[in-house]
Every structure is written in structure tokens, then in C-alpha cells.
Amino acid sequence: MGFRWGIIGFGWVARDHAAPGIEAAGGMLAAVADPDPAARAAAEALGARAFPSPDALLAARCCDALYVATPNHLHRAAVEAAAAAGLPVLCEKPMAATLADAEAMAQAVRRAGTPYGTAFDQRHHPAHEAMRAMIREGRIGTPVAVRIVYACWLGPGWCADNWRADPARAGGGALMDLAPHGLDLAQFLLDDGIADIAALKQSRVQDYAVDDGAMLVARLAGGALASLHVAYNHPEHLPRRRLEVLGTGGLLLAEDTMGQVAGGRLFHDGAPVPFADGDPFARQMAAFQRFVTTGQGEFSLERDVATARWLHAANAAPLPVRAAA
Ligand SMILES: NC(=O)c1ccc[n+]([C@@H]2O[C@H](COP(=O)([O-])OP(=O)(O)OC[C@H]3O[C@@H](n4cnc5c(N)ncnc54)[C@H](O)[C@@H]3O)[C@@H](O)[C@H]2O)c1
Known part of the structure; x- marks a missing residue:
């Protein structure tokens, strides 16, 4: 089985760029969480499981990493939930809509000790x-x-x-x-x-x-x-x-x-x-897969928080x- 990705927020960038990128990287789009029924139907058409909320997706325990591509103000909740579940997360830019959210996300990831990257493709x-x-x-x-x-x-x-x-x-x-x-x-x-x-x-x-x-x-x-x-x-x-x-x-x-x-x-x-x-x-999805599986790669939580500041x-x-x- 390939590397299993879950996507939180299956809109434009996730559908047009991340999902094809996962396939090209040899990964698998295992699951999607999105409140929009059309987004869930698009995910199911690609063979992924589809859930109405990030919590439901996380409860299914079917992913090796998450990619977060919701509107900016929802990045924090998704990253905190991923960290609490012990899952690596690649989160879209900007890290968060507010600096307080970005700092809270960083704290959650540090506490969990899980791999994190901002999606600077x-x-x-x-x-x-x-x-x-x-x-x-x-x-x-x-x-x-x-x-x-x-x-x-x-x-x-x-x-x-x-x-x-x-x-x-x-x-x-x-x-x-x-x-x-x-x-x-x-x-x-x-x-x-x-x-x-x-x-x-x-x-x-x-x-x-x-x-x-x-x-x-x-x-x-x-x-x-x-x-x-x-x-x-x-x-x-x-x-x-x-x-x-x-x-x-x-x-x-x-x-x-x-x-x-x-x-x-x-x-x-x-x-x-x-x-x-x-x-x-x-190449970004392949690099993050490598980072999660080998620890090798140039992803850095502290560098990305500094950029957010x-x-x-x-x-x-x-x-x-x-x-x-
Ligand atoms: N790296 C890049 O080049 C790039 C390009 C475009 C967008 N982005 C970033 O990606 C993110 C998404 O942008 P977009 O253009 O795809 O937006 P979009 O509006 O097309 O998609 C957002 C999706 O999130 C879903 N959503 C809303 N609330 C949700 C929730 N609570 N849980 C799960 N899903 C939820 C929406 O239904 C929608 O399908 C933004 O942070 C944006 O800045 C990055």
C-alpha cells in the first residue's frame, strides 16, 4: 500500500494540484474531509473515503499524513486535531489567519513531536x-x-x-x-x-x-x-x-x-x-512523504513560524x- 494521505478541505488547490500531486508522487488519496457535498462527491469519484468533518476523518484512522487546504482561519483547528492524533501534517500557506493561531499551531506540533511542513510548493x-x-x-x-x-x-x-x-x-x-x-x-x-x-x-x-x-x-x-x-x-x-x-x-x-x-x-x-x-x-508531496518516512528533508516548523511572524x-x-x- 502506498503512503496514505488525508485531505482536510477539498477545494481548488486540493483538487487541482494536491490530489494529482499525491498520485504522481506514488501516494494514495485515502480520505477527504469537507462539509461541501460536491467536494465529497469529487473525492469519492477519485476512490477516496469522504467525511463531513475533520473529526470524522481522524476517527477512521486511515491516513499516514494530512494535507490541510481549508480557508486560512480553519488551519489552526485542523493542525491541532492532527497533532493531537499524532499525525504528520502539511498545511497550506499562510500558516494561519492570525499570528496567535500560528503560534498555537506550532505549540501543538511541538508538544506532539509530529512532523510539520507549510506547503511552500x-x-x-x-x-x-x-x-x-x-x-x-x-x-x-x-x-x-x-x-x-x-x-x-x-x-x-x-x-x-x-x-x-x-x-x-x-x-x-x-x-x-x-x-x-x-x-x-x-x-x-x-x-x-x-x-x-x-x-x-x-x-x-x-x-x-x-x-x-x-x-x-x-x-x-x-x-x-x-x-x-x-x-x-x-x-x-x-x-x-x-x-x-x-x-x-x-x-x-x-x-x-x-x-x-x-x-x-x-x-x-x-x-x-x-x-x-x-x-x-x-515534488512537494513526494518530499513530505520522504520527510515523514525517513526524517530527511528541508521542512522546518521553527523556520515556518518565524516566516509567519x-x-x-x-x-x-x-x-x-x-x-x-
Ligand atoms: N500553495 C499554493 O499555491 C496555494 C494555492 C491556492 C490556495 N492555497 C491555500 O490553500 C487553502 C485553500 O485554498 P483554495 O483556493 O483551495 O480554497 P477553496 O475555497 O477552493 O477550498 C477550501 C475548501 O475547504 C472546505 N472547507 C470549509 N470549511 C471546512 C472545514 N471545517 N473542514 C474541512 N473543509 C472545509 C470548503 O468546502 C472548500 O472545499 C488556503 O489556505 C489557500 O491560501 C495555496
């Missing part, structure tokens, strides 16, 4: 791994700055229940949703931790109670700077996924690599750099009142 994109290797080899000299644009268009009616526009359930807007990836990637690429952060938010285009854009700047412990432009107000047909690492000896540029899927382009001083094919979600510090920036059109 972009660490597992082969282009990003290639960039990290080149930086480690000194191919761009001393890294000076990471410059990220990660943006999309998310209107108020993006889906029937647009929890991303609800401050209580999301914990914030574009910053809370999109900045976790860049904050984690900057640290991953430079093998360094964040030492300071500042942010400004905007409420420019979208008519909802969360920010529709933000710019963040972070300084890493070694002295490099990282800038992140994240947005829900960015037309989708314009270039909107760009990752640069500038060093004293060169520039790495990745286009359309940030996201959930394989592909994109990588350049070193303008010259194309080939990189391996590979789906970031499938910087994320929530940035998210404390005030939301300006939207200017009249």
Missing part, C-alpha cells in the same frame, strides 16, 4: 532549485537583492464564496495570500533568514475590505534585500510572475515559474538556463481608505 519548482544551486556555487557573486512580482486579478465575485476577500477568514488580502511564497523563496534561494521587514498596502481597484495590493521590503540576516510586489489588481494578460536575484557577479531571472505548475523560463545574465521538468506540487508583522501595515474614483 514553490521551493520544489526545479527552476528555483537550479537558481539556489547556482547562487551556492557563486555564479552571481555576492547576492545583493531578490526582486519579486507575484500578482493576479481577483475580483469581488471571484467565486461563489470568496473567503479571500473576508478579513476574518483570510486574515488579510493580497499580502496575506501571495507574500508567503516570496518571503519563503527569498530565504530558500539565499539560504538565509529574514531580519527585518516593512510594508505598504493599497486598496486601489477592488471593492472589498482587504488590501488588493502591497509592496514589501525585507532585509535578510546576511544583508541582502528582498522586494515583493503582490497584487489582486493586476491584469492577468500582463507579465505578473517574475523573480530576480541580483548579485555582484550576475543576474538570475525566472519568468512564470512562481505558481502551482511546472514550466517557465530561467535566464543567467540574459542567457537561457535549462532546468529539469517537474511539477512543484508532485514576519508575514504578520508586514500585514500590520494599515489599509488605506480607497480613494473615490
Whole structure:
């Protein structure tokens, strides 16, 4: 029998990316918990058992690990329940809607001593791994700055229940949703931790109670700077996924690599750099399976809580009142 996954929250990212990723990683989708009957029917169509609540799934004792992909405000309850049941858990980003929830989750996992990872799938994109290797080899000299644009268009009616526009359930807007990836990637690429952060938010285009854009700047412990432009107000047909690492000896540029899927382009001083094919979600699920079964891998609860602290510090920036059109 393959590695048995349970999924709490079988919505967009779980169905479109995690479930195929589990299959590609040689794992098995054993069970799903979701209050939505349509989500449960989708899980059953894949051969999984389906439960209306996380408690019911946990009581069935049919999983080796859980993947949590509920709206952000429900991550805490799911992770605490998993820890209490002694189950490893891979939890979607952001770790939680509030810092208090993230700290409580970390405490529950520490107490249980169970494996934990935040689902930073972009660490597992082969282009990003290639960039990290080149930086480690000194191919761009001393890294000076990471410059990220990660943006999309998310209107108020993006889906029937647009929890991303609800401050209580999301914990914030574009910053809370999109900045976790860049904050984690900057640290991953430079093998360094964040030492300071500042942010400004905007409420420019979208008519909802969360920010529709933000710019963040972070300084890493070694002295490099990282800038992140994240947005829900960015037309989708314009270039909107760009990752640069500038060093004293060169520039790495990745286009359309940030996201959930394989592909994109990588350049070193303008010259194309080939990189391996590979789906970031499938590679992430395989890596977490390995982490659970062998203890080997770069998942770290303490690193992820530290990132959550910087994320929530940035998210404390005030939301300006939207200017009249
Ligand atoms: N890593 C990535 O690239 C990535 C991409 C998209 C979303 N995410 C994260 O994944 C999470 C889910 O996002 P989504 O876009 O799939 O949302 P979604 O709204 O499409 O899916 C959420 C699912 O959770 C279910 N749910 C609600 N309450 C529940 C409960 N009490 N127990 C179990 N299930 C419950 C809903 O019915 C729904 O099916 C969020 O935290 C989001 O930030 C990460």
C-alpha cells in the first residue's frame, strides 16, 4: 500500500494540484474531509473515503499524513486535531489567519513531536532549485537583492464564496495570500533568514475590505534585500510572475515559474538556463512523504513560524481608505 494521505478541505488547490500531486508522487488519496457535498462527491469519484468533518476523518484512522487546504482561519483547528492524533501534517500557506493561531499551531506540533511542513510548493519548482544551486556555487557573486512580482486579478465575485476577500477568514488580502511564497523563496534561494521587514498596502481597484495590493521590503540576516510586489489588481494578460536575484557577479531571472505548475523560463545574465521538468506540487508531496518516512528533508516548523511572524508583522501595515474614483 502506498503512503496514505488525508485531505482536510477539498477545494481548488486540493483538487487541482494536491490530489494529482499525491498520485504522481506514488501516494494514495485515502480520505477527504469537507462539509461541501460536491467536494465529497469529487473525492469519492477519485476512490477516496469522504467525511463531513475533520473529526470524522481522524476517527477512521486511515491516513499516514494530512494535507490541510481549508480557508486560512480553519488551519489552526485542523493542525491541532492532527497533532493531537499524532499525525504528520502539511498545511497550506499562510500558516494561519492570525499570528496567535500560528503560534498555537506550532505549540501543538511541538508538544506532539509530529512532523510539520507549510506547503511552500514553490521551493520544489526545479527552476528555483537550479537558481539556489547556482547562487551556492557563486555564479552571481555576492547576492545583493531578490526582486519579486507575484500578482493576479481577483475580483469581488471571484467565486461563489470568496473567503479571500473576508478579513476574518483570510486574515488579510493580497499580502496575506501571495507574500508567503516570496518571503519563503527569498530565504530558500539565499539560504538565509529574514531580519527585518516593512510594508505598504493599497486598496486601489477592488471593492472589498482587504488590501488588493502591497509592496514589501525585507532585509535578510546576511544583508541582502528582498522586494515583493503582490497584487489582486493586476491584469492577468500582463507579465505578473517574475523573480530576480541580483548579485555582484550576475543576474538570475525566472519568468512564470512562481505558481502551482511546472514550466517557465530561467535566464543567467540574459542567457537561457535549462532546468529539469517537474511539477512543484508532485515534488512537494513526494518530499513530505520522504520527510515523514525517513526524517530527511528541508521542512522546518521553527523556520515556518518565524516566516509567519514576519508575514504578520508586514500585514500590520494599515489599509488605506480607497480613494473615490
Ligand atoms: N500553495 C499554493 O499555491 C496555494 C494555492 C491556492 C490556495 N492555497 C491555500 O490553500 C487553502 C485553500 O485554498 P483554495 O483556493 O483551495 O480554497 P477553496 O475555497 O477552493 O477550498 C477550501 C475548501 O475547504 C472546505 N472547507 C470549509 N470549511 C471546512 C472545514 N471545517 N473542514 C474541512 N473543509 C472545509 C470548503 O468546502 C472548500 O472545499 C488556503 O489556505 C489557500 O491560501 C495555496
